[in-house]
Amino acid sequence: MDEALPSSLQQSIGHILIVDDEPFNRELLHAILKNQGHETTGAENGKRALELIESLPVDVVLLDVMMPSLDGFQVCRILKGNARTAHIPVILVTSLSGRKDRLMGMEAGANDFLTKPVDIQEVLLRVRNAIYAKRLYDRLQESYEKLKELESLRDKLTHMLVHDMRSPLAGIHGYLEMIRLHGQMNRNPKIQRFADQALHSTSSLIEMVSSILDVSRLEEDKMPLNSAPADLVDVTRQAIQSLTGSKNECRISLECPHESVQVLCDGEIMRRVITNLLANALKFSEETTEVTVGIEKHPEEVKVRVSDHGPGIPEEHLPMIFEKYGQAHLRSRRQKYSTGLGLTFCKLALEAHNGRIGVHTEVGRGSTFWFTLPT
Numbered sequence: 404m405d406e407a408l409p410s411s412l413q414q415s416i417g418h419i420l421i422v423d424d425e426p427f428n429r430e431l432l433h434a435i436l437k438n439q440g441h442e443t444t445g446a447e448n449g450k451r452a453l454e455l456i457e458s459l460p461v462d463v464v465l466l467d468v469m470m471p472s473l474d475g476f477q478v479c480r481i482l483k484g485n486a487r488t489a490h491i492p493v494i495l496v497t498s499l500s501g502r503k504d505r506l507m508g509m510e511a512g513a514n515d516f517l518t519k520p521v522d523i524q525e526v527l528l529r530v531r532n533a534i535y536a537k538r539l540y541d542r543l544q545e546s547y548e549k550l551k552e553l554e555s556l557r558d559k560l561t562h563m564l565v566h567d568m569r570s571p572l573a574g575i576h577g578y579l580e581m582i583r584l585h586g587q588m589n590r591n592p593k594i595q596r597f598a599d600q601a602l603h604s605t606s607s608l609i610e611m612v613s614s615i616l617d618v619s620r621l622e623e624d625k626m627p628l629n630s631a632p633a634d635l636v637d638v639t640r641q642a643i644q645s646l647t648g649s650k651n652e653c654r655i656s657l658e659c660p661h662e663s664v665q666v667l668c669d670g671e672i673m674r675r676v677i678t679n680l681l682a683n684a685l686k687f688s689e690e691t692t693e694v695t696v697g698i699e700k701h702p703e704e705v706k707v708r709v710s711d712h713g714p715g716i717p718e719e720h721l722p723m724i725f726e727k728y729g730q731a732h733l734r735s736r737r738q739k740y741s742t743g744l745g746l747t748f749c750k751l752a753l754e755a756h757n758g759r760i761g762v763h764t765e766v767g768r769g770s771t772f773w774f775t776l777p778t
């Protein structure tokens with residue numbers, strides 16, 4: 404049967420912390436484990452065990468239950484309650500084989516049990532399995548750390564590249580304006596049309612570059628907020644107007660109170676948040692359908708909703724849409740220049756304002772993105 408097991412399981416050798424107030428019990432376990440090639444350290448009580456685990460690379464804790472002052476359950480609970488030690492497997496060694504003690508051990512977070520008097524083969528197998536589980540966890544943790552490092556590297560690289568793209572893009576944009584003007588003066592509609600299209604593409608690129616930089620500034624808390632009392636109805640009207648260039652504006656309807664809705668916020672950032680939500684609603688739904696923006700006043704907050712009759716978002720995609728570069732739908736031609744940063748910007752901007760953002764969505768029926776700001 405052993406042949407089917409991975410060799411890494413069979414070769415699981417590690418450092419074991421033996422916690423028992425009886426010297427004889429410690430010596431016995433020490434001898435059994437040493438003989439198999441494990442390294443061991445003994446602790447005569449719970450307090451000493453908690454001290455040792457801070458400085459030693461412990462893979463498994465063999466923990467006696469009945470000890471004076473801190474008993475095994477208490478030690479186990481402390482180990483499992485500490486993020487630094489929670490992943491270290493704890494095997495409770497108890498002379499009481501009663502169901503109640505096992506339940507209490509499980510409740511305290513113990514990973515496995517041994518009953519005294521211990522059986523040598525059982526000790527070795529349980530310790531081996533615990534070490535194997537710990538090694539798997541360690542490997543996972545290592546991959547996670549590596550992934551985080553890579554992500555940070557990617558962010559730094561993107562940031563550098565994007566930052567350096569801004570000036571040349573602004574230059575291209577300026578020259579294209581001049582070409583368009585030239586076409587206008589020389590009555591050359593072809594040149595004008597080409598310049599218009601190139602200008603449109605450059606503007607999209609400039610916007611992408613700005614969102615990438617804004618998101619990283621917000622992440623690092625380096626985005627200065629110009630907070631001042633602002634009327635959210637006004638801000639929303641400006642957002643709608645900023646989308647007027649497209650043929651979409653007639654699709655947007657605004658539902659808001661008659662009086663002004665004052666909140667302390669950075670009006671320009673809030674305008675961009677609403678513009679992002681509206682742009683998504685317009686982009687992802689059919690051109691014949693309506694998009695609604697609603698503003699509601701509540702006693703302690705203001706709520707803004709942006710609803711569409713688009714495709715909705717499948718539940719499995721929801722966790723990623725507020726993440727950087729997270730996109731739930733395959734890119735279509737309409738999304739040529741989209742990065743998946745719009746909602747990340749909204750989320751970070753609202754966090755900076757102590758607000759909240761969320762979505763109610765139903766596949767095939769539509770989505771309502773909402774956010775709140777404290778008043």
Ligand SMILES: Nc1ncnc2c1ncn2[C@@H]1O[C@H](COP(=O)(O)OP(=O)(O)OP(=O)(O)O)[C@@H](O)[C@H]1O
Pocket residue numbers: 614679683684687711713714715716724725729730731732738740741742743744745746747770
């Ligand atoms: N109203 C909506 N209806 C359906 N899906 C949506 C809606 N809003 C957002 N999504 C989904 O969430 C994803 C992330 O949205 P986000 O605004 O962050 O990125 P994007 O619109 O793809 O790109 P960008 O905003 O950078 O141009 C979208 O790609 C889309 O899959």
Ligand SMILES: [Mg+2]
Pocket residue numbers: 679682683741744745746
């Ligand atoms: Mg978007």
